[in-house]
Amino acid sequence: MTPLDYEFLRKLLKERSGLDLSADKQYLVESRLVPLARKAGLAGISELVQKMKAGAAEPLIAEVVEAMTTNETFFFRDKTPFDHLKDTMLPAVLQARAARRALRIWCAASSTGQEPYSIAMCLKGLGAALAGWKIDIVATDLSLGVLEKSKAGIFSQFEVQRGLPIQLLVKHFTQVGDMWQLNADIRSMVQHRQLNLLQDFGHLGTFDIIFCRNVLIYFDQDTKAGIFERMAKLVDTDGFLVLGAAESVVGISDAFKPFPERRGLYRPNSARTVRPGLAGAMPQRAAALAAR
Structure with missing residues (x-):
């Protein structure tokens, strides 16, 4: 995965899911997306990125977003x-x-x-x-x-x-x-x-x-x-x-x-003060939830 690939994925995940990856999370992306790339018959993350950039890739993008989410949970978690x-x-x-x-x-x-x-x-x-x-x-x-x-x-x-x-x-x-x-x-x-x-x-x-x-x-x-x-x-x-x-x-x-x-x-808070710009919907660039 090249630095450009990682920046593309960071931007995509932020816009599609809200997931705010720091600059040092390449290992996390690789651990979750390399298996997805192989499942799709691709050699690695660089090919995965190219396929997403090619257009008509919404199903693949959805799989990428889901692969990067965290579904850790259990009954009565934290009690x-x-x-x-x-x-x-x-x-x-x-x-x-x-x-x-x-x-x-x-x-x-x-x-x-x-x-x-x-x-x-x-x-x-x-x-x-x-x-x-x-x-x-x-x-x-x-x-x-x-x-x-x-x-x-x-x-x-x-x-x-x-x-x-x-x-x-x-x-x-x-x-x-x-x-x-x-x-x-x-x-x-x-x-x-x-x-x-x-x-x-x-x-x-x-x-x-x-x-x-x-x-x-x-x-x-x-x-x-x-x-x-x-x-x-x-x-x-x-x-x-x-x-x-x-x-x-x-x-x-x-x-x-x-x-x-x-x-x-x-x-x-009944005494709250609403910050300008935050009372309504989120910016249009934010399109989906991310991690759980």
Whole structure:
């Protein structure tokens, strides 16, 4: 891979996915794209780049973007956000929504489904407390491949061993050969939609809780700020935003404010000041979400 090839790929990935690769990530590009090039019958990354430049290469470009995304996830990942969900968010939201008896949660960059299904299992555990409630869990991701896997709800032994308590495995899964499938009652709680965080997502409607974890770390500051501004329009004023352990709104946007003594938990900031140029859609050059 030549320096020009790498610069072409950096620009392409930034525009198509938001992925902001530093100048020293050639090894990462090679490790993920050399197998893709060989699969396409090409000698290496330079030929892959030339084919993408030749035009009519959208399917190949989509494969390149997907190959460069990170789909690392597991059930109840990091544990703390799910403790906050059970101990802080759900008690507050259920009390505030008692009259309308409806709850909406969005999992942005949901990958293969472990996060939204973990949330579904938390809600299922409330039992009669949610009887008669309308529950919407919306799981979105750029990749159709991971969404299809999520819809199927079929996981390997390795996947169910990562973070999933044994009692929940026994309660909510059925063994199918060497795999485990989530029972239909849990799968039916989650809606799947392909979505691009860098494009408009106002059509999703408003939410009580947004989980957007371990994805914004791959974006530059302006892209993060724009996403926060647009997400703030989708969260009810008494709702919540959940970020990953290495992510924060502090110093990036005042659309949200930290929830006291709850790491990774934020609420809409009613006193926010919208930065010029960030209230609307992202710049046209940004076309797709990147890493998860």
